[in-house]
Amino acid sequence: MAGFDNKPLRFVLQAFNYTVFMALIWYFATSPSINIIADDQAVITIAFSHAGQLREPCRRLSQEELNKLPPNMRKLDDCQRERSPVTIEALLDDQPFYSAALPPPGLFGDGGVDVFHKAKVPAGEHRLSLKMNDSVRIEGFNHQLEQQVTIDHAQILLVGFEANRGFVLSGGEK
Amino acid sequence: MIVNPVKRVYLALESWFNLSFGTEWNPLYHLGTLSFFLFWVILISGIYLFIPFHGSVAGAHASVEYMTHEQWYAAGIMRSLHRYASDAVVITVLLHMFKEFASGRYRGFRWFSWVTGVPNLWMLVTLGITGYWLVWDELAQYIAVGSAQLMDALPIFSGAMTRNFVSGGMTDRFFILIEFLHLLGQPLILVFMLWLHVTRLSNVNINPPRGLAMGTFFALLALSLYQPALSHAPASLDRVPLELHIDWFYLNVYPLLEIWPAQQVWILTTSVTLLLMALPWLLPKKDGAKAVVDLEHCNGCGLCFEDCPFDAITVQARTDGARYEHEVVVNPSLCGACGICAGSCPASNPFRSARETLKTGIDMPQLPVDEMRRLVRETVAAMPGDIKILVFGCEHGLNVDRLEREGTRGLRLICSGMLPPTLVEYALKLGADGVMVTGCRQNDCFYRFGNSWTRLRFAGERKPSLRTRAERERIRIHGAADPDLRSIEADLAEFRQHLLELNRAAASGATGTE
Numbered sequence: 001m002a003g004f005d006n007k008p009l010r011f012v013l014q015a016f017n018y019t020v021f022m023a024l025i026w027y028f029a030t031s032p033s034i035n036i037i038a039d040d041q042a043v044i045t046i047a048f049s050h051a052g053q054l055r056e057p058c059r060r061l062s063q064e065e066l067n068k069l070p071p072n073m074r075k076l077d078d079c080q081r082e083r084s085p086v087t088i089e090a091l092l093d094d095q096p097f098y099s100a101a102l103p104p105p106g107l108f109g110d111g112g113v114d115v116f117h118k119a120k121v122p123a124g125e126h127r128l129s130l131k132m133n134d135s136v137r138i139e140g141f142n143h144q145l146e147q148q149v150t151i152d153h154a155q156i157l158l159v160g161f162e163a164n165r166g167f168v169l170s171g172g173e174k
Numbered sequence: 175m176i177v178n179p180v181k182r183v184y185l186a187l188e189s190w191f192n193l194s195f196g197t198e199w200n201p202l203y204h205l206g207t208l209s210f211f212l213f214w215v216i217l218i219s220g221i222y223l224f225i226p227f228h229g230s231v232a233g234a235h236a237s238v239e240y241m242t243h244e245q246w247y248a249a250g251i252m253r254s255l256h257r258y259a260s261d262a263v264v265i266t267v268l269l270h271m272f273k274e275f276a277s278g279r280y281r282g283f284r285w286f287s288w289v290t291g292v293p294n295l296w297m298l299v300t301l302g303i304t305g306y307w308l309v310w311d312e313l314a315q316y317i318a319v320g321s322a323q324l325m326d327a328l329p330i331f332s333g334a335m336t337r338n339f340v341s342g343g344m345t346d347r348f349f350i351l352i353e354f355l356h357l358l359g360q361p362l363i364l365v366f367m368l369w370l371h372v373t374r375l376s377n378v379n380i381n382p383p384r385g386l387a388m389g390t391f392f393a394l395l396a397l398s399l400y401q402p403a404l405s406h407a408p409a410s411l412d413r414v415p416l417e418l419h420i421d422w423f424y425l426n427v428y429p430l431l432e433i434w435p436a437q438q439v440w441i442l443t444t445s446v447t448l449l450l451m452a453l454p455w456l457l458p459k460k461d462g463a464k465a466v467v468d469l470e471h472c473n474g475c476g477l478c479f480e481d482c483p484f485d486a487i488t489v490q491a492r493t494d495g496a497r498y499e500h501e502v503v504v505n506p507s508l509c510g511a512c513g514i515c516a517g518s519c520p521a522s523n524p525f526r527s528a529r530e531t532l533k534t535g536i537d538m539p540q541l542p543v544d545e546m547r548r549l550v551r552e553t554v555a556a557m558p559g560d561i562k563i564l565v566f567g568c569e570h571g572l573n574v575d576r577l578e579r580e581g582t583r584g585l586r587l588i589c590s591g592m593l594p595p596t597l598v599e600y601a602l603k604l605g606a607d608g609v610m611v612t613g614c615r616q617n618d619c620f621y622r623f624g625n626s627w628t629r630l631r632f633a634g635e636r637k638p639s640l641r642t643r644a645e646r647e648r649i650r651i652h653g654a655a656d657p658d659l660r661s662i663e664a665d666l667a668e669f670r671q672h673l674l675e676l677n678r679a680a681a682s683g684a685t686g687t688e
Binding site: 114 | 326403411422
């Protein structure tokens with residue numbers, strides 16, 4: 001099937017086709033737009049990496065045991081590699097918004113745990129409670145933080161953890 | 175009769191574009207080459223943009239803003255061309271896939287091109303994603319966090335990627351890695367994948383008709399001037415972007431992350447990809463018998479090698495001790511069983527050995543040239559009417575049985591390209607008043623070049639060509655698909671009238687002319 005013999009009409013049709021093509025590109029290159037956060041919401045992101053404590057305590061070797069070892073391998077302590085899971089609980093105004101028990105990764109269960117959780121919460125002032133247990137040898141939570149925070153609309157409050165400082169908050173007003 | 179509704183939609187679209195652009199410029203016939211052309215636009219504009227672009231977290235956004243607003247007349251237009259050509263290529267690639275699927279050109283011997291084509295789409299999408307990343311605005315931030323979430327859902331990263339973005343921020347080192355991926359790594363992989371995609375084709379053309387290329391370019395330029403590409407506000411990792419104008423051609427997966435876990439997004443995208451790749455086996459169609467070489471009648475001229483659309487024929491040194499230098503060999507796994515090679519073989523001459531079986535150098539077991547000659551002979555002999563028109567058709571164009579009436583008979587070939595020009599002369603010599611050759615719509619041959627080679631052979635521009643002494647005014651070519659019945663019937667009626675006048679003129683001793 002050939003096109004019209006009428007050249008001007010063909011050019012008009014071609015112009016129409018190009019216009020439709022460009023209109024498609026123009027529209028879908030930017031539209032429809034999306035809103036990923038509602039007008040009254042903020043975000044709390046819990047993101048850190050932490051290795052749980054060793055599952056078994058290290059055992060001090062006796063002199064006899066040390067003597068049996070080659071001189072270059074005489075470490076005073078014998079430590080198993082496996083680590084404890086990390087259990088975490090996060091509450092906002094006493095309402096839990098995240099809780100997880102994360103097993104240590106790795107073939108021998110000796111890796112650090114990567115924690116990542118993003119929660120959309122109402123913007124404003126809240127009481128934030130963070131609890132973590134990183135040892136099977138301790139009952140309950142051995143790391144805790146309870147703090148009053150103010151988070152603006154669309155603001156991200158970042159919860160981190162450092163072994164020597166415990167929970168660390170950044171962003172938002174504390 | 176069309177039973178495939180997807181094909182019906184495609185043919186309607188094709189008819190519309192044929193009306194607007196003609197068969198030479200119909201964009202649906204040049205989707206692959208149009209995509210290549212758009213890649214050139216992207217490449218050249220990209221190289222231009224790379225010069226003023228500042229490849230660091232702190233400088234990227236400002237440099238893009240400078241290009242967009244301060245230098246809108248040069249770098250700004252280049253940026254818009256870069257973006258819109260990238261969007262256009264997604265459309266042409268998707269249409270290309272749709273066309274190949276609708277017309278059944280994805281299975282059988284074509285499985286390789288289909289399977290290697292599907293990942294190209296994803297490669298293209300990831301190339302676009304890293305491009306958006308480089309602007310380092312709120313949209314880039316959204317992509318960065320979303321991509322990290324997707325990566326983290328894989329067992330390799332397990333949470334480390336996203337944590338980096340939210341707690342450590344974006345580092346220059348990582349930014350340069352993305353820059354390297356976008357500028358060099360991904361394009362090189364894409365070029366390799368494109369090569370793989372077309373490796374089973376011969377006579378690969380990567381340039382669209384000049385008119386179509388110019389039309390597309392000026393349309394993109396007009397859009398770039400009317401609606402320049404803009405950025406969002408600079409990225410700020412301590413705030414969630416409020417309103418995002420996302421490019422749905424490239425970033426359509428990311429909004430899913432707001433409603434689904436990343437694992438589910440992976441399952442969806444992987445399933446769709448695997449499903450697409452498996453289509454040749456989920457909806458299989460067996461290829462016809464492959465071409466067979468008869469060395470006794472092959473002189474190694476190589477015409478079949480030149481005409482084969484699928485690179486299935488190779489020429490090698492003679493192995494049978496005959497006096498010729500070369501012979502041809504068919505690779506059955508590449509052969510499309512179209513028969514174009516049989517049509518190109520000079521030995522497929524029906525005037526040879528009229529009383530014996532006609533043997534040719536390369537032939538199709540399901541419809542040998544000898545069988546074609548027998549069918550022509552019997553059909554012409556049995557045809558009633560004052561004006562006898564023999565219509566050769568193909569398996570993928572209009573069904574020529576629908577044209578049958580008094581004085582008109584159809585013969586279906588595998589492809590119109592398997593018709594040796596001498597067979598048309600043979601039909602005329604046997605008493606046919608005229609021969610019409612139909613087949614797929616012009617420039618849309620199911621076997622790529624069947625109808626193009628036929629036209630060139632009949633015009634004397636490609637070997638084996640129709641001899642000069644053949645009565646060309648009694649031969650007509652009209653490519654047609656099933657919906658074109660009315661137009662081909664009208665042409666047939668006009669052809670009949672023309673033949674009638676020729677016969678009258680011949681009877682009165684005058685020379686018949688158009």
